Amino acid sequence: MTTSSAAPGLRRSLGIGAAVVCLGSPALLGPAVALLLAASALLAVSVPLLRWPWGRITENTAALVVMAVSLLVDIAYIGKQGLTLLWMPFEFGGLLILTGRLIRRSQPRHLLPAGLAATLTTLALPLRFTLRNPESGTAGSVIMVLVTLVPVACAVGVGSYLRSTDSRRQQAVLQARREQRLHMARVLHDFVAHEITGMVLEVQAAQESAYDPEQHQAMLARVEEAGIRALDSMDRTLQSLREAEDVREDAHGQEPTQPSTRVYGLADLPDLVRRFAESGSVTTELNLDEELVGALPREIDETAHALVLESLTNVRRHAASAHLVTVTVEQVSGAVLQVSVTNDGSSDKPLLPDRKGGGTGLVGLDERFRFLGGALTAGPSADGWRVMGTLSVPSPAGTLTDH
Known part of the structure; x- marks a missing residue:
């Protein structure tokens, strides 16, 4: 150097x-x-x-x-x-x-x-x-100015072109940073909010009914694990933000690869559903087509996981009376992935009735689905409440095939 x-x-x-x-x-x-x-x-x-x-x-x-x-x-x-x-x-x-x-x-x-x-x-x-x-006279001066005008116009044109190029590049950098900040915000919302909501549910359950010593120790262990996972998610996110600020162009004028956070997908659903079931009294079922695990593009795999995570978090927050939650991930009608989370509870008893804010998770999730060419629906169903998303997997990726 x-x-x-x-x-x-x-x-x-x-x-x-x-x-x-x-x-x-x-x-x-x-x-x-x-x-x-x-x-x-x-x-x-x-x-x-x-x-x-x-x-x-x-x-x-x-x-x-x-x-x-x-x-x-x-x-x-x-x-x-x-x-x-x-x-x-x-x-x-x-x-x-x-x-x-x-x-x-x-x-x-x-x-x-x-x-x-x-x-x-x-x-x-x-x-x-x-x-x-x-x-030279006046005519000579006019001619020289006109002749000089050509290279001057070229200099102005080159400067204007480079100025517009710099402006586009600056806008691209600002847009990339904005998208990265939004991604980090989604990570914090998805994972930290999910873990903290689970911790609140554990504490509320402990306040309503007495635990025997063994149950009490198990509850404390679950709260501790959830807190550690939330801290890990925050640490990874903040570390990525710090690394992003340190990114500089190298000696050849090329930007190094941006740091990335941990990517979750369908392979993480069994553990996510298990932790959700252990943190409360809700029976949880997972119907996952194993052939889809590891076979999807990264963006689709991550978005499918985000739908399940957001839906389970909302069940904790808004459907405290739910007894059964069913998570289904399957392929329907060709190369279309369908992810649904259904619960049999109602939304008349929210977990945190006095909490202000929130309500942006499904909005952001809907934007992600539409960006990927899919669709997201959320509303009452025959069994209670259902959130369902569909995504078309590009056929060149070779990820989904007709069974």
């Missing part, structure tokens, strides 16, 4: 040194006024080569200073007009680069004045020669 970071600095130093020698040496051999032309050209060439910011001075500020110096030389130069031609091509090239960079990197509120200043300064540079040359 030291070698790769030192190489650009060395190249910059060599470039500035070469510019000083090539542009400064001729000025030392000519009249004193030539130093003014050389200094203006050297500034225009050197500023793009320097590493910015330099203290509190930004590249845009330095570029505007170069523009001001160039205009002052245009006005104040009193030497022979022929000398201007020696340094003008170098200064013109530097001004074109600075014009493009000002267009690309200026703040929105500074874009118009900075762009106009850079454009007019670059267009005015040839007038340093033509206005002092009697043979």
